[in-house]
Amino acid sequence: MSDWRSISLWLDQLEEPLTPRAPLTAEVDADVAIIGAGYTGLWTAYYLKTQAPQLRIVVVEAEIAGFGASGRNGGWLMGNLLNDERMLHRLPAGQRAASSALLHDIPDEVGRVLERQGIACDYRKGGVLYCAARYPEQRLRLQAQLVALRELGQSEADYRWLEADELARQLRVQDAEGALFSPHCATIQPARLVRGLAACVERLGVTLYEQSRVLDWQPGQLRTAGGSVRCDWLVPAVEGYAARMPALSPHQLPVQSLLIATEPLTPGIWNEIGLARGQAFSEASRQVTYGQRTSDDRLVFGARGGYRFGGRLRENFQLNSDEVALRRRLMLDLFPILKAAEITHTWGGNLGMARRFQPHMLCDRQQRIALSGGYGGEGVGASNLGGRTLADLILGRDTLLTRQPWVLPQAAIDQLPRWEPEPLRWLGYNAIINSFVHEDRVLAQRHSATWRRRLAMGMAGFMEGLMR
Ligand SMILES: Cc1cc2nc3c(=O)[nH]c(=O)nc-3n(C[C@H](O)[C@H](O)[C@H](O)COP(=O)(O)OP(=O)(O)OC[C@H]3O[C@@H](n4cnc5c(N)ncnc54)[C@H](O)[C@@H]3O)c2cc1C
Structure with missing residues (x-):
């Protein structure tokens, strides 16, 4: 893939030439190696580097920064998480208010960084x-x-x-x-945000390798066709592309x-x-x-x-x-x-x-792996929160960010909920989506009978319940 501009309106609108950065061609050592130059990877690099400038951080990207969802999305930067109400519901009222305030502040926090770092998006x-x-x-x-x-x-x-x-x-x-x-x-203009963030972390001293697909990774290292990274911490930040990684694919559709x-x-x-x-x-x-x-x-x-x-x-x-x-x-x-x-x-x-349509931010202290994802289409803001949270987790800090119901401060990846095996996944997901399409079609017909409307809504509501 090299016709990057054809990926989305947003990449097409960029003034910059979209010349890929150099690929990884050697064996390098790093304190933190991040796989994927989307918002999650870049926000993690940003908050780590601004709080601990001495850290050697590398980001290894298969294509170019912003190739994934971060260069393609609808540009809603939301102050909430997907289905956060279910997670907030379980909290005592005082804690719930603090968690809500943290979520509501996400767009402002992004705004503050954009201002500080001169990122126009x-x-x-x-x-x-x-x-x-x-x-x-x-x-x-x-x-x-x-x-x-x-x-x-x-x-x-x-x-x-x-x-x-x-x-x-x-x-x-x-x-x-x-x-x-x-x-x-x-x-926001999504591609301007992700490309601006990439340039920003580079200025701060983070090394970005592009056109460097990670072929395999395990605790403490990753490998591409051209080189490898030995690292203390590893952060797979690939969101929708987790499907290609055996360790992550059972947990993310x-x-x-x-x-x-x-x-x-x-x-x-x-x-x-x-x-x-x-x-x-x-x-x-x-x-x-x-x-x-x-x-x-x-x-x-x-x-x-x-x-x-x-x-x-x-x-x-x-x-x-x-x-x-x-x-x-x-x-x-x-x-x-x-x-x-x-x-x-x-x-x-x-x-x-x-699997439960709830995002997660996880830290496996034994394997020294941290990840944030499962945003389910609401990741523009969530990835900022994820980056901040992973930075605190990696730095071993106990903060408001790390004490949230979506954070697993000490857990292994295989403790995340798993999707059912095929063909159940495919059948289940498509049955749910088809019930939504059917409901929408029936309800949009002004004169459809009341029983048909109720049936369509009942079915879609039931299917939505199954998603939880
Ligand atoms: C069409 C669309 C519309 C959306 N609209 C919204 C919206 O309006 N608001 C909202 O909040 N959310 C929205 N989302 C979701 C949001 O865009 C994502 O949640 C968010 O961008 C995820 O960022 P990320 O960095 O985790 O993943 P990504 O941006 O997908 O980045 C992952 C990166 O990892 C790289 N990668 C993958 N595999 C490898 C490998 N083996 N080696 C190296 N690199 C690898 C990819 O090339 C990619 O650049 C939308 C998503 C889509 C697809």
Whole structure:
């Protein structure tokens, strides 16, 4: 692979030439060796190096920094973790408040580093709008979610309901019935963030090797075709690519997410749509749709993709016509005004899904391996928290970061929950996703019978329950 710009709109927009850094061609020694130059690997390097500048840190990347999900995502930088409510629920109220505050602070922490290090990545903290649109059940779903959030102690300042007229001041969506708004989210240009971070850690003294695929690794060492690293600590930071690593693959499923982007839209169209402050938006369907307005005035819109039998990674992200048509249809249902807008870019990527759909940050002190992942499509912010947490774990510090319910401060990788063997994984995952697609289709038909709507929702809800 060398046509890096074709990977995503974001890489295509970069001004820099994308010349790969030198590969690993020797035997080197390091204190910490990191596999993968995505956000997780680079944030870990950043927080380690800024707190312990004497450490020799190397990052070994198969392609170029930002090749993976970090150069392809939807650019939502969220102040939460996937399914954090389940983990927070188990905590006493005081501790829960501290954990929530830690999560809500993620976009601000990233903003502070960007400012300090001069990384320009179109960061705008406009919050996120979870819209109730397309069918009335979305409003009920979001309001039930709001009740659950309140029970967790989330205040009006964290999540608040916007009626349709209030929403319309920020975003005009067809048939909107309101939205759940949270200020704890920023939008970014993903490739600018990951490439900016790579340059930043290099300036701090971290060595990056690109086009250096790690062929095998074990505690204390890794090997590529051209060289090897002997290290004290090893950090595999490969998220969706864990499927290719026998030690990690039972614990992390590679799932796709796919996006489309319009051409730059006119000021007139944006006056109709809104999103003037860099808000992220989605609607409350189980298809997991998400979008943002880019700094050059495109609309980027994505939805969840599939899983391949045996955890086979998808390499070719030239979307087929059905994949594009589904996303375009979902986008036009929300924004009919975009009917004539040209779709200029389509792309996708692999993300990592942990068995209980909860991220983990783990430290195996005996083997001296640390890892963070299983973000399940919500890793832009989570990887920053992961990098900070791994740095503290590796430095042997007992901090607020290391005392969270998603952290396993002393555990081996094989203690992570395992996915069922094939064909159960494939059958199970696809049955769940198909029930979501079916539900969405039935609910979006305004005149479908009440019993059909209830049945579709019941089935999808049951399947969602199985995921936990
Ligand atoms: C299409 C899409 C949209 C998304 N949208 C959002 C969003 O809007 N908000 C959000 O929070 N999250 C989103 N996510 C998830 C988020 O992008 C990821 O969770 C996050 O980028 C993970 O970062 P990472 O560094 O852990 O992994 P990656 O960015 O995938 O980096 C892993 C790196 O490891 C390298 N690698 C793999 N194997 C090897 C090897 N053997 N040797 C050396 N290097 C190797 C890869 O080349 C890659 O560069 C999205 C993901 C996708 C795919």
